[in-house]
Amino acid sequence: MRRRLLAVLMVLMGAAALLLCVPLADAYARGRTEHLLLQRRSEAVRFADLADRMRTAADRAELSAEIVRYAELYGAGVVVDTAGETIARAGSGPASQAATDPAADAGTDTGDAATGTGTGTGTGTGATPKAPSAAAEARRRALTGRSTDRLPTLRPWGPRTVVLAEPVGRDERVSGAVLLAVPTDAARRDVAVRWSLIAAGAVAAFAAAALVAAGIARWLMRPLLDLDRAVERLTAGSLQARAVSDTGPPELRHLRLHFNTMAEAMADSIGRQRDFVADASHQLRNPLATLVLQLENVEPHIAPGPGLTEHTRALDEAERLEELLDGLLSLARVESGTAEPSDQDVAQAVRDRVTAWTPVFRAAGLRLTAAGLPEELRARALPDAAGRILDALLDNAVKFVPRDGRVEVFAARAADGSAVVRITDDGPGAPEDQLALLLRRFARSPEHQNVRGSGLGLAIADELARGSGGGLDLRGNVPHGLIVQLRLPPP
Numbered sequence: 001m002r003r004r005l006l007a008v009l010m011v012l013m014g015a016a017a018l019l020l021c022v023p024l025a026d027a028y029a030r031g032r033t034e035h036l037l038l039q040r041r042s043e044a045v046r047f048a049d050l051a052d053r054m055r056t057a058a059d060r061a062e063l064s065a066e067i068v069r070y071a072e073l074y075g076a077g078v079v080v081d082t083a084g085e086t087i088a089r090a091g092s093g094p095a096s097q098a099a100t101d102p103a104a105d106a107g108t109d110t111g112d113a114a115t116g117t118g119t120g121t122g123t124g125t126g127a128t129p130k131a132p133s134a135a136a137e138a139r140r141r142a143l144t145g146r147s148t149d150r151l152p153t154l155r156p157w158g159p160r161t162v163v164l165a166e167p168v169g170r171d172e173r174v175s176g177a178v179l180l181a182v183p184t185d186a187a188r189r190d191v192a193v194r195w196s197l198i199a200a201g202a203v204a205a206f207a208a209a210a211l212v213a214a215g216i217a218r219w220l221m222r223p224l225l226d227l228d229r230a231v232e233r234l235t236a237g238s239l240q241a242r243a244v245s246d247t248g249p250p251e252l253r254h255l256r257l258h259f260n261t262m263a264e265a266m267a268d269s270i271g272r273q274r275d276f277v278a279d280a281s282h283q284l285r286n287p288l289a290t291l292v293l294q295l296e297n298v299e300p301h302i303a304p305g306p307g308l309t310e311h312t313r314a315l316d317e318a319e320r321l322e323e324l325l326d327g328l329l330s331l332a333r334v335e336s337g338t339a340e341p342s343d344q345d346v347a348q349a350v351r352d353r354v355t356a357w358t359p360v361f362r363a364a365g366l367r368l369t370a371a372g373l374p375e376e377l378r379a380r381a382l383p384d385a386a387g388r389i390l391d392a393l394l395d396n397a398v399k400f401v402p403r404d405g406r407v408e409v410f411a412a413r414a415a416d417g418s419a420v421v422r423i424t425d426d427g428p429g430a431p432e433d434q435l436a437l438l439l440r441r442f443a444r445s446p447e448h449q450n451v452r453g454s455g456l457g458l459a460i461a462d463e464l465a466r467g468s469g470g471g472l473d474l475r476g477n478v479p480h481g482l483i484v485q486l487r488l489p490p491p
Contacts, residue, residue, distance in 0.1 A: 005221065009213040013206060021202045026153075028194050033154045036187045037164065040180055041147065043070065044166035047178045051080050051087070051168045064088045079179040080168070091181065135179060138165035142177035145170065154184050156192035223248035223256055230259065236469065239267035292318045340382075341468050343491040346419045347377035349386035350411050357394045365403035368394070372410045379419035379488035381468035386421070386488065389472070392461040393423050393484050401427035401481075417490035418470070426481040435474045461486075 047070075050063045067078040071090035080088040138148050142165035151162045161181050168176040226245035233241030242263060243256045295315045302308045354370045361368040379386070390409075397407045410422045430438060439462045458472075465472040470488040477483050 005217045006213060009217065010210060013209045013213065017202045017206050021198050025195050025198050028198075029153050029155055029191050032187050032191050033151050036154065036162070036182065036184070037148070037151050040164055040182050041166065044164060044178050044180050047078065047080060048166040048168045051176060051178060060087065064090070075183050080176065135163045135181065138163045139177050139179060141165060142167045142179075143174060145174045154187050154191055156188050156195065158188070160184060219248060223252040227256065227259060230263070234263060236466065239270060288318065288322050292322065341380045342383060343378055343380055344386060345376055346379045346386045346421060346488060347373050347375065347411055350390065350409055350421060353387055353390040353394065354409055360398060361407065364398050366398065366401055367406045368409070369406070370409045372412050374412065377411055377413060377419050378491045380491045381470065381488045382464060385464045385468045389461040389464050389486055390421070392457040396457050397423065397425050397427070401425045414487070419488045419490070421486040423484045424477055424481065426477065429476050429480050429482045432476060435476070438474055439472065
């Protein structure tokens with residue numbers, strides 16, 4: 001969730017940076033363009049004034065000298081045109097060509113033009129007519145008495161040259177035009193530098209905002225992550241789990257207090273229930289043991305017949321009740337969760353339990369085998385959890401697998417590092433819709449209601465597996481039977 005929150009904040013900050021920087025950069029480019037226009041327009045006005053006052057050859061020489069010095073100083077192309085005749089021209093390279101040839105695009109490198117003064121017409125070459133260029137449009141506007149009042153916005157990538165024009169004369173006395181083809185290298189360089197500074201500032205501001213956003217996200221998410229871990233531990237059966245983070249907004253701190261209060265109440269309620277079950281099971285065992293002992297002592301004094309049969313049934317039910325109380329007491333101890341998981345060798349536990357249960361299976365006419373056991377299979381589980389779970393599962397197999405059946409125990413390391421123990425039998429199994437019910441307390445398949453047992457074995461095994469951080473899964477075997485898989489987390 002923290003990554004998603006950071007992603008949202010980053011997107012918002014990036015959008016804000018763009019919304020601030022792009023208009024700022026565009027405004028500077030427009031301002032620099034206006035500055036260039038004002039600078040060069042004042043000089044074009046001066047040239048137009050000189051051309052308008054030109055009367056003699058000396059005036060023409062003065063004008064030519066002025067534009068030559070200007071062209072040499074700024075690298076610009078200058079053309080003074082009156083009555084359709086170019087009376088003065090200066091500059092070289094693309095600047096001069098753009099001002100001289102109205103059909104040529106400004107900024108197109110067409111070679112060097114003549115430098116100095118002279119007369120002639122500015123015509124383009126080529127058989128194909130060209131669309132009016134920026135120079136032609138500027139000349140046309142100047143001949144109608146209008147000065148260039150706008151230039152294309154300068155950006156680092158262009159245009160390389162801009163053309164502006166100033167009419168010679170005013171109103172109905174317009175007699176020509178002064179065209180300036182101005183290189184934009186310096187202006188574009190200024191724009192590039194300023195844009196770089198704006199971009200660097202934006203990146204620095206974004207980085208600083210990202211650090212602040214990361215801190216805010218951590219501050220917001222720390223109590224939520226702490227609550228999530230506490231809920232996970234509580235779900236796993238650790239009733240002592242509490243949220244301990246005391247940071248974050250006041251609402252989350254209040255939520256932590258309410259959660260801890262709820263956890264305390266729930267732990268107290270569950271603890272009282274478990275204590276009751278454990279105390280009741282323990283207290284009932286003593287009178288039940290006395291009752292069984294008395295039934296066994298009175299058996300020799302009962303004559304054969306219906307009375308002896310009923311006595312035997314009563315003794316069997318008393319022993320079954322004693323087994324049920326033992327199961328309830330074991331389940332209460334498992335659910336109390338007082339022990340902590342530790343590192344243990346599952347493979348050794350499997351070997352020990354298979355060895356211990358082999359005589360029992362042989363006496364029941366069953367075959368018990370172990371397959372795929374590695375030398376060592378470490379896992380993290382409650383003390384002796386693997387052995388106790390295997391005892392419950394093998395005891396369940398002895399009860400329900402018919403004679404001449406086969407039970408196989410397999411252990412291996414899974415891809416995620418957990419230890420897997422799989423017990424497979426070829427018994428009658430259970431329908432798919434009843435498999436999940438077999439892990440519930442006192443659960444029995446309808447076909448096996450008369451089989452001896454309390455119905456707590458698989459429930460105890462499941463509690464041990466979940467208390468160890470693992471799980472117990474049941475599924476059907478092909479063509480018949482049951483597969484019980486124990487998964488324990490890696491150490």
